Amino acid sequence: MSSVIADTSDAGAVDPLRSTPVLLQVDSSPRAGSVTNLLTAAYAEAWAAARPGATVLRHDLPRLNLPHLNATEMGAWFTEPDDHTDLHHLVLARSNDLIExxxxxxxxxxxxxxxxxSIPSSLKAWIDHVTKAGRTITFGPDGPAGLVPARRAVVVSxxxxxxxxxxxxxxLDMQEPYLRLILGFLGIAEVRCVNVDRQGPSYPEAGDYIEGARAELLELATGP
Ligand SMILES: Cc1cc2nc3c(=O)[nH]c(=O)nc-3n(C[C@H](O)[C@H](O)[C@H](O)COP(=O)(O)O)c2cc1C
Structure with a gap:
């Protein structure tokens, strides 16, 4: 059976009753020729090829253009369901789809x-939409606990x-520590960070570092 690649920015596309593996690919670079988009795509392709019947669901955050959490979002989150307005339902549906x-x-x-x-604000907006008490985190007597069951997150920076x-x-890296923290807070036990440093103009060998990261990612994607 061949693998399915669903290249979509429409959230909520996965059948919750499916029994085949699902990879959620979240991209946050709007840049033509993006290194991270190139490498997440390579990872997803290899991951799906190694798992027959797998689904890759891609959220292209610059295209999704999520708003910052504004007064409407906060109103919806903190208003009793019986008092929700049509606008509240609309904004709640968006974050619920992302959470699903x-x-x-x-x-x-x-x-x-x-x-x-740090991270692009589109990625921060996604994190703000999906980190939600009662859905992806819970607060108990022992403090907060994450509810996201994904076994691993691979971060390509x-x-x-x-x-x-x-x-x-x-x-000065405020990115990797933050992403490790928030993904762990959501309950994801294993966070692997593959960083492609030295992509600026002072590094003529920048392309070599991309290839090094690609090799590392392909090994991760096809491993257990
Ligand atoms: C708005 C913006 C801010 C950036 N800030 C930094 C930074 O703080 N430190 C750094 O090393 N590179 C910085 N860069 C360079 C990018 O990290 C680098 O171009 C990287 O390849 C971007 O990922 P992408 O290729 O997936 O778009 C910045 C680039 C842009 C466009």
């Missing part, structure tokens, strides 16, 4: 360009400069 797709995923691959030492451990700029 997250909860349906066996694994995630997230493309995260480094922007201003690309950066102009060099933030590898031991470099003078390593401490």
């Amino acid at each position: 797709d997250l909860l349906a995923a066996d694994e995630l691959v997230i493309g995260a360009p480094m922007w201003n030492f 690309a950066r102009g400069s060099d933030y590898r451990p031991g470099t003078p700029t390593a401490a």
Whole structure:
């Protein structure tokens, strides 16, 4: 049986009763020639090829153009269901669809360009829409616990400069620590970060680092 690649930005597309594996691919670079888009696509293709019948669901965040959580969103979240307006229903449906797709995923691959030492705001908006008490996190007597069942998230980041451990700029990386934190908070036990540093103009060998990351990703995608 061949694998299905669903290239869609329409959230809520996965049948919750499916028994075949689902990869949620979340991309956040709007850049033509994006390194992260290239590598998440390679990961998804290899992942699906290794798992017959698998579904890859792609959320292209720049295209989805999610709003920041605004007064309407907050009104919907904190109003009793009986008092919801039509607008509340509309905005709740959007984040519910995003949450359904997250909860349906066996694994995630997230493309995260480094922007201003952190993540693009489109990725932050997605995180804000899907991190929701009662759906993806719960608060009990022992504190918060994540409810997302995906067994692994693979984060692919690309950066102009060099933030590898031991470099003078390593401490400026506000991206990997944050993504590790929030994905763990959501309940995802294993977070693998594949960082493609040195993509800026001062590194003529930048393409070699992309190929190194691609090899690492293909091994991860086809492994257990
Ligand atoms: C708006 C913007 C902000 C950026 N901020 C940083 C930064 O803080 N540190 C860095 O090393 N590179 C920075 N870069 C360079 C990108 O991280 C680099 O071009 C990377 O390849 C982007 O990923 P992409 O190829 O998937 O779009 C920035 C690029 C853009 C467009």
